Amino acid sequence: MTKVTIKVNGKPVTAEVEGRTLLVEFLREKSRNTGTHVGCDTSQCGACVVHVNGNAVKSCTMFAIEADGAEVRTVEGMQNADGSLSALQAAFQEHHGLQCGFCTPGMIMSASDLLKNNPKPTEAEIRHHLEGNICRCTGYHNIVKAIMAASGQDVSNIAAE
Amino acid sequence: MYAFDVTRPKTVAEAVEALGAEEAQALGGGQTLIPTLKQRLASPSVLVSLASIDEIKGVCADGDTLTIGGGTTHATVAQEAAATYPALAALAANIGDPAVRNRGTIGGSLANNDPSACYPSAALASNATIVTNTREIAADDYFQGLFTTALEPGEIITGVKFPVPQAANYQKFVQPASRFSLVGVFVAKYADGVRVAVTGASEGGVFRWTEAEAALSADFSPAALDGLTASADGLINDLHGDAEYRAHLIKVMTKRAVAAAN
Ligand SMILES: Cc1cc2nc3c(=O)[nH]c(=O)nc-3n(C[C@H](O)[C@H](O)[C@H](O)COP(=O)(O)OP(=O)(O)OC[C@H]3O[C@@H](n4cnc5c(N)ncnc54)[C@H](O)[C@@H]3O)c2cc1C
Ligand code: FES
Ligand code: FES
Numbered sequence: 001m002t003k004v005t006i007k008v009n010g011k012p013v014t015a016e017v018e019g020r021t022l023l024v025e026f027l028r029e030k031s032r033n034t035g036t037h038v039g040c041d042t043s044q045c046g047a048c049v050v051h052v053n054g055n056a057v058k059s060c061t062m063f064a065i066e067a068d069g070a071e072v073r074t075v076e077g078m079q080n081a082d083g084s085l086s087a088l089q090a091a092f093q094e095h096h097g098l099q100c101g102f103c104t105p106g107m108i109m110s111a112s113d114l115l116k117n118n119p120k121p122t123e124a125e126i127r128h129h130l131e132g133n134i135c136r137c138t139g140y141h142n143i144v145k146a147i148m149a150a151s152g153q154d155v156s157n158i159a160a161e
Numbered sequence: 162m163y164a165f166d167v168t169r170p171k172t173v174a175e176a177v178e179a180l181g182a183e184e185a186q187a188l189g190g191g192q193t194l195i196p197t198l199k200q201r202l203a204s205p206s207v208l209v210s211l212a213s214i215d216e217i218k219g220v221c222a223d224g225d226t227l228t229i230g231g232g233t234t235h236a237t238v239a240q241e242a243a244a245t246y247p248a249l250a251a252l253a254a255n256i257g258d259p260a261v262r263n264r265g266t267i268g269g270s271l272a273n274n275d276p277s278a279c280y281p282s283a284a285l286a287s288n289a290t291i292v293t294n295t296r297e298i299a300a301d302d303y304f305q306g307l308f309t310t311a312l313e314p315g316e317i318i319t320g321v322k323f324p325v326p327q328a329a330n331y332q333k334f335v336q337p338a339s340r341f342s343l344v345g346v347f348v349a350k351y352a353d354g355v356r357v358a359v360t361g362a363s364e365g366g367v368f369r370w371t372e373a374e375a376a377l378s379a380d381f382s383p384a385a386l387d388g389l390t391a392s393a394d395g396l397i398n399d400l401h402g403d404a405e406y407r408a409h410l411i412k413v414m415t416k417r418a419v420a421a422a423n
Contacts, residue, residue: 019167055263132258
């Protein structure tokens with residue numbers, strides 16, 4: 001066992017882990033951030049996406065030891081300072097960007113990763129950026145719409161098909 | 162996964178020493194190796210993470226050569242190679258998805274030599290040199306078939322040197338479920354001729370389409386390929402596409418790459 005310390009949403013969390021302990025296991029079982037989901041465990045679905053030192057990664061495909069000393073942000077760290085929903089989260093709610101909600105934490109983390117570098121993405125850019133995030137419910141359309149709305153773009157003529 | 166230890170050396174020398182241990186294996190971005198470990202298809206006793214070794218990271222242009230550290234992520238190549246070698250940067254920008262690109266490395270991709278991976282086609286078409294902790298290997302000697310390379314056990318890819326071409330392009334016909342290439346073709350034009358490397362298609366891994374190279378070296382235009390047909394012999398036959406279909410795609414993608422490079 002190895003002792004690692006990871007700063008999760010600004011708070012240092014220290015725990016003993018095995019070499020094979022995945023970052024997502026650390027987040028869910030040690031720091032109890034169960035907003036980060038495991039959909040596939042095979043690096044395909046993106047439900048486990050978190051930010052490690054500011055970069056989006058699949059936390060099911062990284063070892064906790066590799067994140068020792070890193071800053072990790074999960075969906076629990078995405079709300080505004082006063083606890084209200086961030087603009088991106090509110091847009092998902094407003095535009096029906098989720099149904100069962102299982103994929104949503106990963107969608108939020110990937111979308112915020114996109115908006116950080118590209119504040120006004122086109123629809124095509126959004127779809128390309130979400131290639132590694134799978135949703136079984138929404139058909140993606142309202143997710144794309146929510147992200148466009150969160151970036152301040154007019155979505156009144158983007159109709160759900 | 163079976164149990165193993167993970168070490169995080171800071172230098173190539175420390176990593177090489179750690180890889181000398183029995184059943185030790187290098188860990189790049191883990192985007193191929195971690196899924197493999199989960200399937201229990203590998204059982205190392207210790208994983209030597211290369212991610213903390215700064216000396217094998219980064220992109221550096223020097224005259225006609227672009228050198229990329231073996232531990233450089235696809236995302237970094239997509240950004241930092243864009244000015245010098247745009248076709249290579251575009252290839253990196255379309256590997257998998259953003260999260261895969263933030264972790265996966267060029268060294269890991271070339272060491273793995275998946276028959277459908279993107280980077281092997283760029284390395285072979287550019288006649289790149291694979292630099293390891295012990296030697297330099299020409300791409301023509303490096304790729305030795307399905308998941309097989311010239312690397313010795315414990316050898317680390319520290320860098321890849323790409324001669325920068327006059328014109329180049331990569332065309333990838335995406336297998337939509339995996340986002341790997343069903344067929345990918347990298348075309349690169351140099352002063353002394355054109356090279357064409359095909360990935361995704363062959364049971365033997367990446368290969369050069371030499372007939373197309375000869376035709377394109379004489380006339381670098383899509384029409385130069387009109388009379389040619391890629392052979393379906395030894396091509397992959399699976400539920401995503403049979404060998405004849407892949408052979409057809411090779412020509413289509415080569416033409417598109419030439420058109421885009423011009
Ligand atoms: C969802 C998904 C989609 C993908 N899509 C594509 C795609 O479209 N195109 C594509 O080309 N690839 C794709 N990949 C694979 C991805 O590019 C991997 O990052 C890459 O193949 C392996 O690189 P890595 O750094 O993650 O290596 P790892 O997974 O860490 O290692 C792979 C192998 O290489 C060895 N190794 C690692 N680094 C070195 C080194 N520096 N020197 C020597 N040996 C080393 C390891 O021991 C291991 O055997 C995809 C992966 C995923 C999960
Ligand atoms: S759980 Fe990590 S990608 Fe699906
Ligand atoms: S809302 Fe159910 S998987 Fe996306």
